[in-house]
Each structure stands twice: as C-alpha cells, then as structure tokens.
Amino acid sequence: MKYKKASDVKVGVIGYGGAFNMGRHHLNEMKKAGMVPTAVAEIDPERLKVADQDFPGIERYATVSEMLRKSSVDMLAIITPHNTHAKLAIQCLKAGRHVVCEKPFAITTAECDAMITEARKHKCVLSTYHNRHWDGNVMQAVKVIGSGAIGRVVRIECHMGSWGQPRDWWRSSKSISGGVLYDWGVHLLEYSLQIAKSEVTEVNGFAHTGFWASKTRWKKDTTEDEGFAVVRFKSGTMLTLCISSIASKGYESWVDFTGTKGAYIMRGGDYDLITHNGTDIVKTTGANPPSEGWKLYQNVADHLVKGKPLVITPEWARRPIHILDLANQSAKTGRALCAKYG
Ligand SMILES: NC(=O)c1ccc[n+]([C@@H]2O[C@H](COP(=O)([O-])OP(=O)(O)OC[C@H]3O[C@@H](n4cnc5c(N)ncnc54)[C@H](O)[C@@H]3O)[C@@H](O)[C@H]2O)c1
Structure with a gap:
C-alpha cells in the first residue's frame, strides 16, 4: 500500500x-x-x-x-x-x-x-x-425489510416535491443539473437499489415541461415541472420515481415499499411498518436511527x-445514473428503453 x-x-x-x-x-x-x-x-x-x-x-x-x-x-x-x-x-x-x-x-x-x-x-x-447510503432511514429500511417483515418486495415508490416555482439557482437549469430527477432523485434511487438488488432491465421515462419555464431565468432550459420514471427489475420488482414542482398534494413520505406481506413507509425521521394478523392491520411507527x-x-x-x-464503487454509482439517463432519453422518444448492465 x-x-x-x-x-x-x-x-x-x-x-x-x-x-x-x-x-x-x-x-x-x-x-x-x-x-x-x-x-x-x-x-x-x-x-x-x-x-x-x-x-x-x-x-x-x-x-x-x-x-x-x-x-x-x-x-x-x-x-x-x-x-x-x-x-x-x-x-x-x-x-x-x-x-x-x-x-x-x-x-x-x-x-x-x-x-x-x-x-x-x-x-x-x-x-x-x-x-x-448511511442515512438512518435507509439503514432501518434495509434492516426491517431484509428481515422479511413485508415479504417479497413487489413495488417501490419514490417521490418528493411540492407546488412551487423552481429556485433561482443552477439546479433549476436542465443543462447544468441534468434535470429535475438528478438532485434528490439520485439519493432516492440509491436508497432503493440497496433493497431492489436485482438488475434493471427496462426504464420508461415521462416529463412535463413548460409550466414554470417562462418565469425562471433559464427559460427553455428550465428543469422539467415534473419528472417520472418507471423501472423494471429482472426480479419482477418495479420502481417508480417522481420528483415534482407541480405536486399540489405534496408527499407525506419519501419511499413506500409494498411487499407481499406488508408495507414499509420510509420518511426522513421515522417510518411505518404495516403488517397483517389475520384480517387485522397492524401498524407500528418507529424512529429512524441517527445517520452515519x-x-x-x-x-x-x-x-x-x-x-x-x-x-x-464507481460501478455502484453508475447504477442510478443509468436509470436517470434512460428515463431522460425515454421521455424524449416516448418509449421504454432497455438497460445496459443495470
Ligand atoms: N451529498 C449531499 O448531501 C449533497 C448536499 C448538497 C450538495 N450536494 C452536491 O454537491 C455539488 C455542489 O452543490 P452545491 O450546493 O455545493 O453548489 P454551490 O453552487 O454552492 O457550489 C458549487 C461551487 O463550485 C464552484 N465551481 C464551479 N465550477 C468550478 C470549477 N471548474 N472549478 C472550481 N470550482 C468550481 C462554484 O464557483 C461554486 O462555488 C452538487 O453535485 C450537489 O448535488 C450534495
């Protein structure tokens, strides 16, 4: 060494x-x-x-x-x-x-x-x-979901946003930032990839543009009002990612995991674990451990x-970028795209 x-x-x-x-x-x-x-x-x-x-x-x-x-x-x-x-x-x-x-x-x-x-x-x-990668919320999710508490993970929904004009900074420029999905979206994907360990096979991307554009300094280069991606994994798990500046309803959670036996709702500070005892729904809320x-x-x-x-590793860091890149291209072409070493 x-x-x-x-x-x-x-x-x-x-x-x-x-x-x-x-x-x-x-x-x-x-x-x-x-x-x-x-x-x-x-x-x-x-x-x-x-x-x-x-x-x-x-x-x-x-x-x-x-x-x-x-x-x-x-x-x-x-x-x-x-x-x-x-x-x-x-x-x-x-x-x-x-x-x-x-x-x-x-x-x-x-x-x-x-x-x-x-x-x-x-x-x-x-x-x-x-x-x-070491946020308390994802470390807790990996532990609880990894223990089999919600069964087999079928669907992962990542979302963040609210209604409001993009701020006056470089993050609101599509050509500088990569787009609305690239800032928080990459964190939410990196969290999710710790749980959906399977290979990505296909990505479908959607984007709405033009609502805020004329009001920002970036004009046509303003990031999308909303970006959306649908990701298919080899295992059969599916993932959606939505980052929005037109989400009037807002989002109560960051990532929702739906499994065959229950659900796990991940937020910044705490989480809900929803399971079943016969026909009864059992909901527990817990605090996330400190981030490391x-x-x-x-x-x-x-x-x-x-x-x-x-x-x-750089290969690990490439995974969420490949999803975002395919989502971008797919939104432009209007059809799903196959992943390469996803
Ligand atoms: N991991 C996290 O939790 C986290 C949090 C915040 C920001 N970030 C990331 O950090 C990066 C920077 O974001 P920020 O909010 O600090 O931006 P910022 O605008 O505050 O800082 C960027 C700085 O880079 C300088 N700069 C630009 N081009 C340069 C060059 N060629 N050589 C030297 N300096 C140059 C600018 O002058 C500016 O001071 C982004 O990738 C952002 O996503 C990560």
Whole structure:
C-alpha cells in the first residue's frame, strides 16, 4: 500500500460553494477520517477567502489546472454543479489523483463509463459522495425489510416535491443539473437499489415541461415541472420515481415499499411498518436511527490505507445514473428503453 496511515493522504476539494457549505463539510469529514486537508480549487475568489478562514493556510487555487500542476494533493472531492463532474473527474484522474465525486456521479451513462475507464487506466480510486447510503432511514429500511417483515418486495415508490416555482439557482437549469430527477432523485434511487438488488432491465421515462419555464431565468432550459420514471427489475420488482414542482398534494413520505406481506413507509425521521394478523392491520411507527454519513470517508481512507473493499464503487454509482439517463432519453422518444448492465 502506498499510504501507511490515513494522515499520509493529502486531500483537497474542487468547489467551495456557499449553498450548503459543502466544501467545508467534505474537508471536515475527510479530516475526521484522519486524512489531511491540503488544497482548495474554486473559481469564485470570495469563496476561496472563506476556505482560508475555515482552514487557515490551506493551499488555494483559482483553477483545477493550476492545482494539479502545483499541488501534491493525493485525493480530490469534486463539489461543483453536475454538468462539470465528468470533465473535472477525468482531468484529476489523468493527473493521477484519486477522486470522490459528489452525487450525481455524472449526467449520462457514457460519462460514467469514461470516468471508470480513466480510473482503471491510472490505477486511481474513484468513488461518489453517496453519504446518504448511511442515512438512518435507509439503514432501518434495509434492516426491517431484509428481515422479511413485508415479504417479497413487489413495488417501490419514490417521490418528493411540492407546488412551487423552481429556485433561482443552477439546479433549476436542465443543462447544468441534468434535470429535475438528478438532485434528490439520485439519493432516492440509491436508497432503493440497496433493497431492489436485482438488475434493471427496462426504464420508461415521462416529463412535463413548460409550466414554470417562462418565469425562471433559464427559460427553455428550465428543469422539467415534473419528472417520472418507471423501472423494471429482472426480479419482477418495479420502481417508480417522481420528483415534482407541480405536486399540489405534496408527499407525506419519501419511499413506500409494498411487499407481499406488508408495507414499509420510509420518511426522513421515522417510518411505518404495516403488517397483517389475520384480517387485522397492524401498524407500528418507529424512529429512524441517527445517520452515519461520516462512514463514507472512513471507508475511503480504510480502502486507501488498509485495502478494505470500497463501499461506493464507481460501478455502484453508475447504477442510478443509468436509470436517470434512460428515463431522460425515454421521455424524449416516448418509449421504454432497455438497460445496459443495470
Ligand atoms: N451529498 C449531499 O448531501 C449533497 C448536499 C448538497 C450538495 N450536494 C452536491 O454537491 C455539488 C455542489 O452543490 P452545491 O450546493 O455545493 O453548489 P454551490 O453552487 O454552492 O457550489 C458549487 C461551487 O463550485 C464552484 N465551481 C464551479 N465550477 C468550478 C470549477 N471548474 N472549478 C472550481 N470550482 C468550481 C462554484 O464557483 C461554486 O462555488 C452538487 O453535485 C450537489 O448535488 C450534495
């Protein structure tokens, strides 16, 4: 192993944005796993100043090229708008740096495949920041559903949204974000794929556009008012994903699992388990355990130092993107599309 201990791994971030202070969050999580915050690349000089306040003396660069030329940083987290992930990841991998790309891994399957090829070629670690893999709600769902409490899982329904004009930020641009399904949709899919372990065979996508478009700064490039995907798995399980800005009714839950013997309703903070005792319906509500997203960088550090298996492999991160990519294409062509290594 190249690294004897986690503190041998010098880490940096690309993008130190202000929306959720994710650059600071990543560097703190990497530090918690024992790695050493070393460099920041950010095109906004004001945000570079904030990085210096948060991590005094940290190397600061106005471009990724300059960082790769001058810094000996070993691993980079890419925390930029979605349409930049693939290009920046490939640039870093070509320079021999390990990469943890924020979710979504990329926008298209072709981008994912190009990133995976580059990582293999340069023998670099490539992962995605699927910190929500360790959210309390999904860990609890995996435990309860995995125990057989609802029988065989037949249907998974993922949904999120409300009624309201898309916010004035890059997430509301289709060409930058990938579309309405790519932000929270990728989290909900990654949760669901932990339970529907089977291969994806087919995806049908639907989109409604144009209701909000004229009112936003992005006009025709505004994300869909609502995106919808229907996914068929080899096992026979089906999944739907709906993310909407025209959902007047709203959604009470995040993911609903219907099994042969019961149902599991997953929310952010708690869950319902609905089962049957003869003709009686038995409903229990429980609290989700605390989330453990810090395990992501702990696993990455253990992988680099001790050779432990990587949990969020690029092949794993490709799965939800392939669904979203097919849903996008299907919505355009108006017919279902077959999955390739789903
Ligand atoms: N995992 C999570 O829970 C979670 C939470 C929030 C955001 N995210 C993800 O993090 C990513 C960033 O989102 P955000 O909300 O932090 O956005 P943001 O707009 O706050 O920050 C993005 C930053 O990237 C910078 N940037 C853009 N192009 C760059 C380049 N070529 N080189 C250097 N810097 C560049 C911008 O100047 C900006 O400061 C997205 O992929 C988003 O989905 C994930």
